[in-house]
Amino acid sequence: MEKEFIPYEQALALKELGFNEYCLGNYRLPTNRLITEWEIRNTPESCLGISAPTFSQAFRWFRDKHSLFTQDFIDLDNKFTKNIVKVLKNGQDFFYLDYYKTYEEAELECLKKLIEIVKSK
Template sequence: MIQEEFVTLETAKLLKEKGFNEYCKDIIKEDDNRIMQSVFRTNKNLPKLCYSRPTQSVAQKWLREIRGVYVYVEPVIGKRWTLSFCDFNVPTEESDWMENEINKGNGYKVYVTYEDALEAGLQEALKLI
């Protein structure tokens, strides 16, 4: 059965720090990494050390629609995945600044699963905005 992948605690914390305040059914507690079902609450309505836990696709859409940063995963040979970024907030000729910053001197990292690549891309983009 295909299931949506949820963001990790680290990504949930970064999202809250960067202003993610969408309603989410799941929340995650920092002190024990426990996942709890809630009645669709936002980050600003949660106790300290609790974070909204959206799916990766919701986090990706929020970055694109609200923050103007597009994180996308591209296939490479051998059923592996790599990342690309586009910042819609800067002129076209500068839109690859984020990608250059993340891959500085290291080339493109390759991931075994699409979900691992997307999670890494979400975290890297959030750290830079």
């Protein structure tokens, strides 16, 4: 289930951008280890670090708060899966034509690109 949550570095970046929503996961201090909801209930509040959103929760936040939409295109005919990230803002396309071997790799790079776009505003 851990692969459903964004990595610590991106969770921290999202917090710095204003992400403040309830999450089923949290990064525990001081180790920054991911813990899930049932562990959170048994963890002292002083040990709770930052919220750990799922990838879908993070992408939804970018859509709702920053009007940034993403699309991925998968070509399954080749030996390696190619994922192309496309970011849309207010009807304008921003293409990031990067190719990745796995969907998960493309998903993480897309998240990093969204963070970069919002930080640069």
